[in-house]
Every structure is written in structure tokens, then in C-alpha cells.
Amino acid sequence: MDPDSTARTWAAEILETQWRPARFRLELEEERWRSSPGVARQHYQARYRVWELAGLARVDRGPQPEPPAFPAETERLVELAERCAPPEDPALVAQALELARGALPPGLSLRTRGVCSESRRRGATRHWVVIEKSAPDGQIVIDYDPQGERRLGYLCGPFYRGSTRSAALSRASAVRRAQQVLGVPEGSRLSRARVVKGAMGRVWRLRWEVDTQHETGAITASLNARTGAVCVYFSTVAPRPQLCAEGVPTLERAAREIALAARAELGEGLEISEPIPTAVGFQTGAPRAAWVAVIRAPDRKLYRALHDGRGVRLKLSA
Structure with a gap:
């Protein structure tokens, strides 16, 4: 299977733990083969830009148009986003983006997902332009081992949001959430659990040592300290190697x-x-x-x- 397809599927699954599928789309920005400590061979890494729904721009064409607006009809955003068609009118796109730029915070990248058009009286047409945004933290990075078919890890920038707004989760809550989401093997030893505040936000940083009859390695994770969303995950856990004893002397x-x-x-x-x-x-x-x-x-x-x-x-x- 194409590694990009597999990585993209996993990236979508990660975002869907917190967001509805219609809220986002993924755009591949970079892919490469790289080495990581604890992983026996090179693996595939893909970096995706996350485009989120920003709102609807309403633009009328024809007799007696209403003033253009953004955002408009917010309750219809998901419905129209799911059935919009690619825009064909550059002037319409430019006007909609200009409306969005005037209403949204600076620093966002904007683009149109599509347009839904509705006929009105006397030959008028109302266009609903679906606007997407990508924030500076709007990236998700996936590490995948195609040869071993192993999901090694990820970094999800949007999941850091809101981590400093209120009190942090307790240690027990953070550990429990991580174990549920990541499927930490039974018998693993928690070797690190502390709150860290960095450039991306405030997180619970956790690490488990895995040394069971069938598996060995380590799992590291960073959880949003307030929401419990897993922002970073990486695993070197692999089947315990079977030693070759051929030719070894007594x-x-x-x-x-x-x-x-x-x-x-x-x-x-x-x-x-x-x-x-x-x-x-x-x-x-x-x-x-x-x-x-x-x-x-x-x-x-x-x-x-x-x-x-x-x-x-x-x-x-x-």
C-alpha cells in the first residue's frame, strides 16, 4: 500500500478523535524517509497541512442583492461544505476571501473549499462560498514503518490549543487517558510523568517502558494538560526478537x-x-x-x- 495513503488515513483518524470529519482536510506538504533512535530501519514520515472550516461567505449576484457577509448561516456550514463544488468564478473567490480576511484574526492562511449556489427571484443567484483556514500550528506529522506495518508516532499541532486556559489535569487522569487512547500494553512501567510548558503549550509528558514476554521498547506521549488530547506520540515497541543460536558454542x-x-x-x-x-x-x-x-x-x-x-x-x- 502507498505509504502516503496509509499515513493520511491515520492522520484523519487522529483528528477525528476530537473533530468531526467535515471540519478539516489534509494537504501533503513534505514526505521523506528518516531514521529514529530505537527504530531498527528507516521509516516513512509525512507532514500534512491541516485546513479547517472557517465559515461561509454570502455573495449575491443579480437584481436586488443583499450586502455580502462573512460569516453567514453558520448552522449550515457543515451541510454546505459537504456538497459544495469547486469555484469557477475568480472574482467571486476574491470577494469571498476579502470578506473573510476582514473578519478573521491575522496570521491565518485562507482558501476556498467550494461554492454552493441557490437560485432566487428575478434571476438572482446567492452564492455560499466555503472558506477554509490554516493556522500556524495547523500541521500533523506522521511516522510510519511500511515494512513492519507499524504506526510509530505523530505530532498534532492543533491539539495543543487551549492547554494553558485553566488548571491542568491530575496525574492520574492524564495517565488514564493516555493509556486508553494509545493502548499501552499491560504490565508496562510508567517511568516519567510531569507537566512541561514550552513554546507549543502546556503538556503532560509521559513515558512507559515496555518489557513483556512478547514485546520490548518504550512509549512516549505528550497530552494537552487541560483537555487530555494526545499531541505527541512515539513508540519503539516491537516484537521481542527471536535470537538465532545457530553456530553458537556451548x-x-x-x-x-x-x-x-x-x-x-x-x-x-x-x-x-x-x-x-x-x-x-x-x-x-x-x-x-x-x-x-x-x-x-x-x-x-x-x-x-x-x-x-x-x-x-x-x-x-x-
């Missing part, structure tokens, strides 16, 4: 080969611990079992010996 063989390799490189008089099981290769996405031992040289320096069946590697410990 404990006795690993101990013997580590000792031989250490003496060949470092000389005699070494103190070598008994090897213990570990795993390597997580960064490549192909983890495998291994043995690790600690070596103390006569000069008191410590070395780490790793044996994964492909040979013994020694590394000086910091």
Missing part, C-alpha cells in the same frame, strides 16, 4: 576459546570470568545469541570478550 567450548584468544593477544597472567549469555546484532535487525566474559590483565586493564560462534572479539573497557 559454555565449555566458549570458555576455552575465549581463554585461548585472550592469551594469544594479551599474554599470560589473565583473570578471566566465566562466560555468561548475551545477545548481539540488534542494530541490524538480526539479533543472535552470544557469550560474553570479562578479562583483567596484569596491568589492571579490563577487557570484554565476545564469542558469537563467528570468532572471539576483545575490546578494552572504558
Whole structure:
């Protein structure tokens, strides 16, 4: 499936947790492949501009027109927005946008979604022009892993709105809301929960450590401190890797080969611990079992010996 289509669907689902579907439309601004800490491979990121319904401009054409107005017939906004047609009259569009600019706060980007026209008496026509706005915070960013079909995270700018207007949610309420919305796995450990005020607004910043039989990773989230809307979410939770043990020696063989390799490189008089099981290769996405031992040289320096069946590697410990 096209990653833009999948990301766009998720972006719409996120906004629909707080808004009606007719209230907004999404416009792709940027897409790229990027790397993130804790994610084994590059993933797809899409940035969308969020266009929101701003209101209706009423413009009459023909005999005895009423004065143009914005906003007008606010109770019909959603109805007309759902059935409007693309505008064909540039002069009508320009007039409607001029009306909207005079009525709306500065700093908004404006455009028309469409026009609904109604016939009136004596050949007159009333045009309802649907105006859309995009605020400076009107962006939603989606991170998606197409290969693993994983929804990694998002940032939703509009959900920061109103975060400082009144008292913040309690810690328990913020945690409960996040768990319900994000589906935090049972048994996850809450490692961080604090209120932070930044340039975007005031949020509850939360983090869970996930370490279950089947999954491992972390979930981070920022919630609007007043409304509880999830503004930011990112997850590195993934199925727990199944270790490849092919070719890995037994404990006795690993101990013997580590000792031989250490003496060949470092000389005699070494103190070598008994090897213990570990795993390597997580960064490549192909983890495998291994043995690790600690070596103390006569000069008191410590070395780490790793044996994964492909040979013994020694590394000086910091």
C-alpha cells in the first residue's frame, strides 16, 4: 500500500478523535524517509497541512442583492461544505476571501473549499462560498514503518490549543487517558510523568517502558494538560526478537576459546570470568545469541570478550 495513503488515513483518524470529519482536510506538504533512535530501519514520515472550516461567505449576484457577509448561516456550514463544488468564478473567490480576511484574526492562511449556489427571484443567484483556514500550528506529522506495518508516532499541532486556559489535569487522569487512547500494553512501567510548558503549550509528558514476554521498547506521549488530547506520540515497541543460536558454542567450548584468544593477544597472567549469555546484532535487525566474559590483565586493564560462534572479539573497557 502507498505509504502516503496509509499515513493520511491515520492522520484523519487522529483528528477525528476530537473533530468531526467535515471540519478539516489534509494537504501533503513534505514526505521523506528518516531514521529514529530505537527504530531498527528507516521509516516513512509525512507532514500534512491541516485546513479547517472557517465559515461561509454570502455573495449575491443579480437584481436586488443583499450586502455580502462573512460569516453567514453558520448552522449550515457543515451541510454546505459537504456538497459544495469547486469555484469557477475568480472574482467571486476574491470577494469571498476579502470578506473573510476582514473578519478573521491575522496570521491565518485562507482558501476556498467550494461554492454552493441557490437560485432566487428575478434571476438572482446567492452564492455560499466555503472558506477554509490554516493556522500556524495547523500541521500533523506522521511516522510510519511500511515494512513492519507499524504506526510509530505523530505530532498534532492543533491539539495543543487551549492547554494553558485553566488548571491542568491530575496525574492520574492524564495517565488514564493516555493509556486508553494509545493502548499501552499491560504490565508496562510508567517511568516519567510531569507537566512541561514550552513554546507549543502546556503538556503532560509521559513515558512507559515496555518489557513483556512478547514485546520490548518504550512509549512516549505528550497530552494537552487541560483537555487530555494526545499531541505527541512515539513508540519503539516491537516484537521481542527471536535470537538465532545457530553456530553458537556451548559454555565449555566458549570458555576455552575465549581463554585461548585472550592469551594469544594479551599474554599470560589473565583473570578471566566465566562466560555468561548475551545477545548481539540488534542494530541490524538480526539479533543472535552470544557469550560474553570479562578479562583483567596484569596491568589492571579490563577487557570484554565476545564469542558469537563467528570468532572471539576483545575490546578494552572504558
